Amino acid sequence: MIRVLLADDENLVRSAFAALLGLEDDLEVVAQASSGAEALAMARAHTPDVAVLDLQMPDRDGISVAGELTTLLPGCGLVIVTGHGRPGHLKRALEAGVRGFLPKTVSAAVLSDVVRTVHRGGRYVDPELAAEAISAGDSPLTPREADVLELAAGGAPVEEIAVRAHLSPGTVRNHLSAASAKLGAPNRHAAVDTARRHGWI
Amino acid sequence: MIRVLLADDENLVRSAFAALLGLEDDLEVVAQASSGAEALAMARAHTPDVAVLDLQMPDRDGISVAGELTTLLPGCGLVIVTGHGRPGHLKRALEAGVRGFLPKTVSAAVLSDVVRTVHRGGRYVDPELAAEAISAGDSPLTPREADVLELAAGGAPVEEIAVRAHLSPGTVRNHLSAASAKLGAPNRHAAVDTARRHGWI
DNA sequence: CACCACCCATGACACGTGTCACCGCCCGTC
DNA sequence: GACGGGCGGTGACACGTGTCATGGGTGGTG
Structure with a gap:
């Protein structure tokens, strides 16, 4: 059984994701959070196997939460889900130790698959986003x-x-x-x- | 059994909503669409009782889809779901015949309740959004x-x-x-x- | 050390922009 | 018919902005 932490400020979306993941036999949503700070607290309390984080949250970026989680729970797999995938975010996310990165436009089956892949220690990055990130390259700005x-x-x-x-x-x-x-x-x-x-x- | 049409360009979110609504005994998702045009086609083909539309879609606004649906399927209840609720959108939506309007931040139970309410001919508007809309008033722009x-x-x-x-x-x-x-x-x-x-x- | 990239600053010039006064046209209302 | 409001336009002036040249200070690298 893979124990999952869900964090998204949009309650409706988060609950819906929980319902979606709940349909899988090998996944269990053990905690939910509606902000970055809450996500960290929940992670401390429940020590999930995988954390699924929304990129945009009111208090702090999903990426910064991920960065803190890598030191807090080194064994925890990190997945970032985002509405609008920007190439720069992907790069920053990977540097923060995130191993799964996908836009909300992907089909439903992908999410649970990515959770499993990341839990096994694998990686998943949306192909389209990856292509954009490579073509866009680093920020030229100082x-x-x-x-x-x-x-x-x-x-x-x-x-x-x-x-x-x-x-x-x-x-x-x-x-x-x-x-x-x-x-x-x-x-x-x-x-x-x-x-x-x-x-x- | 209430027959529901779901339209949202983010596949992941739409599937998750479908899973969420599928948990209810009296609701059935009979069609899904990932764009405004597709939503209209699906509505024609399946004549749902209630249509749940995302506000932002790539080709056209959820509100303009709603406006067309009121004439196409007068008996169909209309619900708009949105990430960032702007007061002006609410006003335009109500004028287009929408009877349910809620941001994605509401809790999970609300969505299915609103679908039922709208199906009964009732209305539901997120209280916070309504307050904003009243205080903001009409557009001063020509x-x-x-x-x-x-x-x-x-x-x-x-x-x-x-x-x-x-x-x-x-x-x-x-x-x-x-x-x-x-x-x-x-x-x-x-x-x-x-x-x-x-x-x- | 010399070199280079970045940072901060100044001054000058050309151009884009914001603002205002004033013009006419159309359309609906009193 | 007079009036007011939205629409499109012109011209002029002041100010904000974009651009460039130039210079000094810092910190890292060959």
Whole structure:
């Protein structure tokens, strides 16, 4: 019997996944969590064999939860499930020790199979996502450029970004200009869009 | 026995919902679709009692599908399920004849209850969403302003928006300026953000 | 050590943008 | 018919932004 921990902030989806996994004879959902913090607490309490984590959760990223779980429960298999799979996320997830990564668009049979595969010590990455990740490659942005671009995401004027990043407005514009150029975007707003699509911010 | 149609582009979620509803004795999932067009075709073929539609689908909005279904199958109950519930969507959905509207954050028991309620001719709207919708009110934007703002969403320069909307650049700027003022935003990018959050575009 | 990449900053210029005043057109309402 | 509101357009001005050249500081690498 494989003991599974489920974490997803959307209660309806999480319960539905539980129902789906419950149909399998060799799987048992032993704990559920609706946030990253709760997931860690549940993991400590129930020591599951495999943790299935949603990428987007209100308090913290599923990937950061995964990173902590690798040290907390080294034997626990980690699977990330996500709505919109961005290449950058996949890379970060694998670095965090995640061994299963799949978008919610895959068919139902895949999920339970992946849980079994990961439990056996194997890996599974959605082929389409893997292809995208390889073609997209690493982020061309320097850490500071990514920071500034992140702050520019809400459509804030340069002056405000400068204050929030403790930089001079001129430097902010330089970083944004460099980022836009690297991303082939005509302006920072399109650059934000591109960076988001690739999971670089 | 209540015959249910399920439509959601995320196969995993849709199958999971099917498993969840399948646990109920009085519910039967008779058809599934992964796009708006497919949902309509399935509805024609299976004439379900209740249709459960995801708000976001690749080809078309769940609300527009609902609007078409009201004329196609007047007796069919309509339920919209959504990840991020925006007030504007709720209003548009109700106008389209939808009688159930709930975010994916609700607990599992709610979904099957709502299906039953809607089948009986009743209504269900998530209380939190309803409160937001009332406080948010109607869109202050004129149709044209909403159009132009929509085109500005990708971060495109004014010149490009003008071409795509068949307008002069000056007019585009006037519309954007008016929209930003109405939304209390310092620039169009923040205005896009605000309008999106309210479901006005 | 020299070199290079990154970081922060300044100043200057050209261009995109936000704002305003003002124009005409159409359409529905009082 | 007068009025008001949405729509499309023009022109002008101020400001925000994108871009470039330039320079200084840091830390790691050959």
